[in-house]
Amino acid sequence: MADALRLEGITHSYDGRVVVDRLDLVVPAGETVCLVGPSGCGKTTTLRLAAGLEPLQQGRVVIAGQVVADGRMDRAPERRGVGMMFQDYALFPHLTVAENVAFGLAGRPAEERASRAREMLEQVALADYAGAYPHTLSGGQQQRIALARALAPAPRLLLLDEPFSGLDTRLREDLRADTLSLLRRNGTATLMVTHDSEEAMFLADRLAVMRAGRIEQQGTPREIYDQPASPFVAAFFSRVNRLDGLVVGGRVSTPVLDLPAGDLEEGRRVEVVVRPEAVRLAPAGSPGTDATVTDVRTLGRASLVRLCMPGSGGREWHLEARLMGRDVPEIGSHVAVSVAAGQAFVFPDKSR
Amino acid sequence: MFSDTATWGGPPPGHALRRYWRRPRALTFAVASTVLLLSLPLLVIAAYVFVPAYDVWRHLAGTVLPDYIRGSLLLAVSVGIGTMVVGTGTAWLVTLCRFPGRAILSFALLLPLAFPAYVIAYGYTGILDYAGPVQSLLRSVTGWGLGEYWFPRVRSLPGAAVMMTLVLYPYVYLLARAAFIEQSACVIEVSRTLGCSPWQAFFRIALPLARPAIAGGTALAVMETLNDFGTVQHFGVTTLTTGIFRLWLGMGEAAAAAQLAALLLVAVFVVLMFERWSRGARRFSHSTSRYRSLPRFQLRGTRAALALLACFLPVLFGFLLPAATLARWTIVTSEYWMRPEFLRLAANSFILSAVAAGLAVLIGLFLCYAQRLDRGVGVSFMVRFATLGYAIPGAVVAVGVMIPFAGLDNWVDGLARAHLGVSTGLILSGGIAAVTFAYLVRFMPMALHGIEAGLGKITPNMDDAARLLGRRPVATMREVHLPIMRGSVLTAALLVFVEVMKELPATLILRPFNFDTLAVRAYELATDEQLVQASSAALAIVLVGVLPVIVLARAISRSRPGAGAV
16 A cells, blocks of 8 residues: 655745755555654644645655655645644634534535534534534634544545644643544544644654754654654653763763763764653662752652762762652752663764 | 744745735736825825925915814814713713613714714704704794894804714724723722722723723824815815815816815824824733623712713714704605605715725725735735825815826827817716725725725635635635625625715715715705705715614624623
């Protein structure tokens, strides 16, 4: 089966400013791919290029094996068989919920339109609101209507632009789960854009991390979390500790860590990224580095512990640990710090 | 809330349609031509400032010019003060107090908007003149005869100021009321917790917060005052407007008339700047978006009666009394308006208004969509410039249209005579083209504002959503834009229609020979002191004028903050 979407060498600029730079991306049939990155990194533009809402300047867009845009030809959005849900939902205010959902079913018999719209509304549990107007519904309900409307014509590809950004945190988590099951049930290949890393991890089969118009890393959520290709990618998915170091004798040394430097040359400055949950604490005297607890913050299920340890030349090192459970050291106590194997990442320091 | 991607590297709005507009230059050119054409009268007037007409000016300056300026200035100041007091006072009473009849009065206070100032002036002249019912009653009660008692003359500058205040205060009322309602109850309540009494809260918080709106409404009323011709002409008050008429029609001094028009324009633009400035300041007027219905002070007994009276008197004198008078006269002159001639007048008015409204909406739609499709600021700026027309008094527009149109006609006629041996006559200035064009200059901005508001309800993402759900651009227009905008477009057309119906000075100067409208006939009959005969035409204008008041009242009742959202 052909991939639902292939973007090949896409480059796009507004008024001379490059926002998408030689981007390649594949959405396999039936999979959900999340394009994540900070605001302004070009992810929404990528989505719009795939939809045909923006004329392609350079590269190729292939949907379900058919080239729909290659710089010479550019198939109109209404002829691409693509569904899209917008950040502001863009529901039509003059149409009822049912009419909104049935909007993309024009050309089919009235009977079929009505039954398909009803089916989609049932899938999002809003069948009771068929006759209501969008502005009378809550934000979460509007989001589900927008999703139902995009899915109703059974598109070959679904595009989601920041689908949960307008909702509050609690609602967002509920809708995320609902959306995931809806996508699975319909088996629709999906390309979703978000700046929320947790959301991306939760929904995606594959992730593509984007930065300044380029894709920095692609892979499964696990791969990207466990083997980030850059400090940016590592830091995008959680708070991280950043330590600087030097390659000496083929190893990188910091007070808490001693890691193989891989193929980094001798004397090179490096950045070591450690996730807070990889930091392990043990009673003072156990194997590890001595540290003082300077602050403890309880987040409910987990706690954040700030640590301070002396380094060479009167320098202090600070580290943040994230501990699960209730067994948390007291402020001012001494502990032994170590880092879980394989959860610290070494990158050449490019800032200097 | 959703601005994240829109401000960050996102495409400008309108892209989905722009994609199919392949020649943006042609669009800019078309907008520029339209705006230039609509600015023609303004440019002509501006150009005439440099045409020497010293002799006329020396004569004017020595004789009537000081009178013109004094008349316009006195009127503007007194109407400004009058509308400010009446408009703000009534707005405050209906929004912040509770008394019997408040709900009905809050809408009834808009009714005087239906009256053009000259029509109410005709009504009161009939009521208050020597032969009118008031003085007749006075004489029959007291037995006094002619010249044996003093009675205020309605046909005077103060009389004109009162007439205009009666019909123009709703501008201030509307904006002040909106400002009082917009003010968050929290702001008022916080002032109470900080030790203000209800009265202090009004004077120290509510009134200063509403000041920009009050100033804006007053500026609109003053601009209408400067625009007025019918009232001052009927009352024999000399102002810049009547001066333009005298120079143009009476003395045939085109250059001097244009220069007087320029002087009037300067006055109007001073007021306009004031209005813009006050609108700019308004942005800072409320700092919180938490609304609750305002706490209203319950009035009882005498105070309630006084409040009721204060709000009822403007409605009585601004609408009920003159409307009833016109209605009574219309009934006793049925032999006049039941003739086919009256139907012809009504048809003329209707045709002119409908043509102007239709064209104004078409041009307004074109400019609005051009703004949506164009990414640059150039088009937007040009469209803003075209909206200045609403500030230009009708008499000024008329002079600015007549000069180039007549010139063009003479030139074409000359060419035709020289080369073809026939006279083409007055192609442009002789037909309804000139007067329609003047209406467009003056009232298209009104249509534009309404259409812009309607188009603003359609987000660019709605366009995109329709496209992705299988609609071509034309189908998107038909199925999304048309139904959403229909109401706004019709309202815009209605507003222009009614304004054209009421318009007097430009119609008087520019209408084709023997082409009379209701407004013109009312004016002519009133000039001949046949006020009773003028009543049917005047009443017809007022009745049509009530339509937009109803639309306005409905729009207000739907758009109160916190009362349902769209």
